[in-house]
Amino acid sequence: MALMASTRREADEQTLPIWVYLVLPLLALGLQSLVTLHFSHFGLLDLPLLVVVYFGTARRNPVGATLGGMVIGILQDALTHQPIGVFGLAKSFIGYLAASVGAKLDTDAHGSRLLLTFCFVFLHNGIDWVLMSHMLARPMGWNWILELISAAINAVVAVVLFALLDRTRSQE
Structure with missing residues (x-):
């Protein structure tokens, strides 16, 4: 930890290898689109x-x-049947929210990751629903139970995935 850091962001700045920034999104997009088909x-x-x-x-x-x-x-929009830009906006x-919260709070603890990811997934699904239903006038159902289950599943998977990805980090 830097002794003269003026903000939490400067004190805890960690980097990932460049291959993680390239491979991880492509792997996530590929898995999401291929596995969902089956x-x-x-x-x-x-x-x-x-x-x-x-x-x-991070x-x-x-x-x-x-x-x-x-x-x-x-x-992700290009790989789905969504209009281009809906997932991009959400x-x-x-x-932006994750980075802003990460600069202010300790997001390395498992409990905070679980809670934040749950909230982010639920908010993302809400933004997606608002954009599709109200702005694009495309009928899209909202099932509270299903959205809460989705947020919970994503939060649990995130805690495990983030712990694995933390092993690739390097301190500056």
């Missing part, structure tokens, strides 16, 4: 969103997390 319940898990949340909380850079969320979201907002 197992429809896998759609409850949003791997690209978990990547956006991890990168946001780097603590709101601009980078917003751009990363936008790129990952637009690529994931860029979540990336």
Whole structure:
């Protein structure tokens, strides 16, 4: 930890190897699109969103997390039947929020990761629903129980995935 750091972000800045920034989003997008074709319940898990949340909380850079969320979201839109930009907008907002919260709070503890990821996934699903139902006038159902289950599944998977990804970090 730096002795003269003026903010939490400067004190705890950690980097990931460049291959993680390239391979992880592509792997998440590929798994999400391929596995969902064969197992429809896998759609409850949003791997690209978990990547956006991890990168946001790990780097603590709101601009980078917003751009990363936008790129990952637009690529996910291209692989789904969603209109281009819906996931891009939702994931860029979540990336910004994750990086902003990561700069202020300790997001390395498992409990905070579980709670934050649950909230981020639920908010992401809500943004997706608002954009599709109200702004694009495309009928999309909202099932509270299913959305809470989805958020819980994503939060539990995130804690395990984030712990594995932490092993690739290097301190600056």
